[in-house]
Amino acid sequence: MSADEAAGEIRRLVPDVETLAQRLAGVDYLVDEGLATSMFLSLRLPQPLLLEGEAGVGKTEAAKALASILETPLVRLQCYEGIDAAEALYEWNYPRQLLSIRLAESQGESLGEEDLFGPDYLIRRPLLRALEHPGPRPAVLLVDEIDRADDDFEAFLLELLAEAAVTIPELGTVRATHPPAIVLTSNRTRDLHDAVKRRCLYHWIPYPTPEREVEIVRRRVKGASETLAVQVANAVSRMRHSDVQKPPGIAEAIDWLAALELLGVETLDAGTMDRTLGTVLKYEEDQEVIRAAGLEELVRNK
Amino acid sequence: MSREFRVSSVELDLPPFVGAFSRRLHEAGLPITPARAADFARALTLVEPISRRRLYWTARGVLVTDQSQVKTFDSVFFAVFGHRLDDKPFEPETTESAPPTEEQPSDLRPPTSSGEAEHGRPSWSRAGGAADEEGEEAQPQLIASDEERLASKSFDALEPGELAQLYHLMSSLEVATPVRRTRRHVTSRHGAKIDMRRTLRGSLRSGGDPVHLRHRERRIKRRRLVMLCDISGSMEPYARAYLQFLTSAVGSGPNAEVFVFATRLTRLTRALSSRNPERAIQRAAQAAPDWSSGTRIGDALKEFNDRHGRRGMARGAVIVILSDGWERGDPALVAREMERLSRLARKIIWVNPRIAASAFTPSAGGMAAALPYIDELVSGHSFAALRAVVQAIGEVGGRRPEVGGAGPEPVEEDWASAEPVAGSSVAMPSGYGPSRGNTTPGWVTDE
Numbered sequence: 006m007s008a009d010e011a012a013g014e015i016r017r018l019v020p021d022v023e024t025l026a027q028r029l030a031g032v033d034y035l036v037d038e039g040l041a042t043s044m045f046l047s048l049r050l051p052q053p054l055l056l057e058g059e060a061g062v063g064k065t066e067a068a069k070a071l072a073s074i075l076e077t078p079l080v081r082l083q084c085y086e087g088i089d090a091a092e093a094l095y096e097w098n099y100p101r102q103l104l105s106i107r108l109a110e111s112q113g114e115s116l117g118e119e120d121l122f123g124p125d126y127l128i129r130r131p132l133l134r135a136l137e138h139p140g141p142r143p144a145v146l147l148v149d150e151i152d153r154a155d156d157d158f159e160a161f162l163l164e165l166l167a168e169a170a171v172t173i174p175e176l177g178t179v180r181a182t183h184p185p186a187i188v189l190t191s192n193r194t195r196d197l198h199d200a201v202k203r204r205c206l207y208h209w210i211p212y213p214t215p216e217r218e219v220e221i222v223r224r225r226v227k228g229a230s231e232t233l234a235v236q237v238a239n240a241v242s243r244m245r246h247s248d249v250q251k252p253p254g255i256a257e258a259i260d261w262l263a264a265l266e267l268l269g270v271e272t273l274d275a276g277t278m279d280r281t282l283g284t285v286l287k288y289e290e291d292q293e294v295i296r297a298a299g300l301e302e303l304v305r306n307k
Numbered sequence: 308m309s310r311e312f313r314v315s316s317v318e319l320d321l322p323p324f325v326g327a328f329s330r331r332l333h334e335a336g337l338p339i340t341p342a343r344a345a346d347f348a349r350a351l352t353l354v355e356p357i358s359r360r361r362l363y364w365t366a367r368g369v370l371v372t373d374q375s376q377v378k379t380f381d382s383v384f385f386a387v388f389g390h391r392l393d394d395k396p397f398e399p400e401t402t403e404s405a406p407p408t409e410e411q412p413s414d415l416r417p418p419t420s421s422g423e424a425e426h427g428r429p430s431w432s433r434a435g436g437a438a439d440e441e442g443e444e445a446q447p448q449l450i451a452s453d454e455e456r457l458a459s460k461s462f463d464a465l466e467p468g469e470l471a472q473l474y475h476l477m478s479s480l481e482v483a484t485p486v487r488r489t490r491r492h493v494t495s496r497h498g499a500k501i502d503m504r505r506t507l508r509g510s511l512r513s514g515g516d517p518v519h520l521r522h523r524e525r526r527i528k529r530r531r532l533v534m535l536c537d538i539s540g541s542m543e544p545y546a547r548a549y550l551q552f553l554t555s556a557v558g559s560g561p562n563a564e565v566f567v568f569a570t571r572l573t574r575l576t577r578a579l580s581s582r583n584p585e586r587a588i589q590r591a592a593q594a595a596p597d598w599s600s601g602t603r604i605g606d607a608l609k610e611f612n613d614r615h616g617r618r619g620m621a622r623g624a625v626i627v628i629l630s631d632g633w634e635r636g637d638p639a640l641v642a643r644e645m646e647r648l649s650r651l652a653r654k655i656i657w658v659n660p661r662i663a664a665s666a667f668t669p670s671a672g673g674m675a676a677a678l679p680y681i682d683e684l685v686s687g688h689s690f691a692a693l694r695a696v697v698q699a700i701g702e703v704g705g706r707r708p709e710v711g712g713a714g715p716e717p718v719e720e721d722w723a724s725a726e727p728v729a730g731s732s733v734a735m736p737s738g739y740g741p742s743r744g745n746t747t748p749g750w751v752t753d754e
Contacts, residue, residue, distance in 0.1 A: 039367070091504075110514075199372075202372040206368050207372045250613065
């Protein structure tokens with residue numbers, strides 16, 4: 006019933022791929038057709054969406070944009086090595102359980118295990134919060150950088166990905182009334198398990214074309230002049246094709262433009278680049294590579 | 308629900324189309340399950356593929372599960388639907404900035420070099436297979452003295468039949484890396500920390516008093532092992548034996564990664580992780596197209612650092628490079644990339660089969676450039692020498708100091724910096740001493 010209601014809400018909001026793309030553009034997130042189609046399918050099938058791509062191409066932003074067009078909370082789980090169920094799903098409130106035991110003792114009551122392991126004593130971590138979201142539209146669950154978690158954790162996610170449900174030994178299975186829209190991101194530090202991939206739609210987000218990047222950075226840095234935005238986008242694009250260890254992402258391009266804007270720079274030249282290079286290239290070696298190739302090269306017209 | 312849809316004015320019946328298309332992809336090597344195909348059918352009814360372009364993205368979104376599959380997918384898709392006849396071109400950047408795929412589509416076979424023309428594929432893959440059958444039937448049991456003789460025989464002097472016997476020896480090697488503590492906890496009787504969860508659960512039995520304290524401690528895990536093997540022309544006599552070594556290393560644990568390189572870098576971990584070693588080696592031969600070509604160590608290392616090492620694979624890992632150090636490219640690049648790698652890795656072991664030769668000097672450009680960043684240089688030219696490699700892998704060693712002296716004490720992960728080690732044991736061949744001075748001042752040998 007309520008799952009149908011959630012599906013109906015989504016169908017109303019995103020009837021087709023074009024509408025989704027327009028709505029995403031409305032919240033300043035520009036998508037190409039591939040990403041739009043994948044996001045549409047992920048919402049409507051529904052299936053979790055696994056996004057991969059270089060750092061800073063907007064994987065996390067995709068989930069944020071999705072949450073804001075659906076007008077629902079974004080529940081974010083940042084993965085790290087050693088993350089486990091107690092940090093991702095739920096934990097029992099031990100101090101409260103202890104207090105209850107003592108209280109029951111002093112009042113001469115008896116307290117069974119089922120009393121202690123009830124919903125009152127449950128601390129809800131992100132995954133459980135996303136499942137218990139009351140609707141009417143489903144929450145967006147972002148499992149960020151899943152490749153940082155160790156592979157044991159992936160196995161733990163399988164039930165959530167496939168069934169939108171989790172099993173808590175003491176309580177039983179918690180099934181989502183409004184299954185969340187799930188977005189996973191990965192930086193490919195290691196291969197994800199096939200079982201995870203099988204349950205997800207997959208999309209690789211490439212770097213945008215310079216033209217597209219101009220649009221993106223201008224939407225993010227309000228009031229930036231077009232000339233400056235074009236120069237930044239072209240320079241960043243050239244850096245990506247040069248011999249740097251860590252190619253700058255869109256996030257760096259936005260930071261750079263914002264920094265230039267703040268300094269009141271009108272056109273990019275070697276001097277201003279020299280001062281602000283640290284906002285785009287975060288490695289000393291990379292800065293050296295770019296400086297050695299000549300900063301003027303970055304703004305030279307083709 | 309309509310069962311038909313239109314693609315560029317072509318009417319298609321949905322279920323047979325989905326079935327046929329999925330089957331073609333499956334035959335091309337994509338992991339398409341029936342559930343995936345059903346999802347694809349549902350996706351088509353949702354998306355209404357008004358153009359070839361939309362159909363492409365729908366199919367790719369549902370059916371492709373990894374960037375490395377895109378090439379294969381594209382070739383099947385364009386074979387079925389014609390090549391880029393759309394009014395608008397496909398997004399050009401998808402091919403431009405996507406990382407090069409690690410696995411080649413199955414229709415690419417490794418080119419055969421001149422010396423192997425009569426076999427039609429790298430000689431060792433077939434020679435090994437044939438020899439295995441014959442050899443085993445002819446002599447069901449290996450005699451101990453045979454094994455001993457084989458163990459000390461240099462790999463470049465092996466007969467094809469002996470290669471197969473060698474595999475029995477190889478599989479007896481236990482490749483194990485040193486351990487480290489992870490952030491995860493396991494229940495333990497002697498752990499330093501109290502496991503609140505279990506203690507409290509247990510306390511219910513004793514009326515709320517935590518009578519039995521449960522402890523936990525950090526779990527201990529083996530470090531990742533990353534092996535990079537040179538398969539260029541100059542390494543050819545050793546490559547076939549080393550491939551067997553790599554296979555048994557991959558089989559020894561889940562935490563090993565294997566790459567081969569000549570002119571390009573190929574990841575072989577998947578290809579080699581088969582229960583059947585013969586099959587693993589055949590798959591490896593198909594996966595790497597550059598057998599016996601020139602060597603570009605610097606480029607291969609750079610590609611490894613950029614694509615895998617920097618992202619986490621090399622961090623804290625034991626790196627084994629099997630190469631003779633003959634470099635066609637610029638040795639300066641080798642030095643630069645080795646430096647990067649040494650900052651990430653726990654320990655770097657270089658296996659160079661040529662140092663067994665008495666007249667060996669590290670004159671090969673790549674070898675000389677890499678030398679300052681190597682923790683151990685071992686020969687590994689025969690099975691007996693490979694034992695030394697296995698031992699080097701297992702030693703805690705490395706550039707970082709051991710905590711609490713010797714022994715199998717797990718060492719806390721230390722990202723801070725590479726402190727100079729006094730008295731670290733480093734196996735360097737006589738003739739030239741370690742010259743780590745430029746990166747870690749104060750380095751002292753114990754000789």
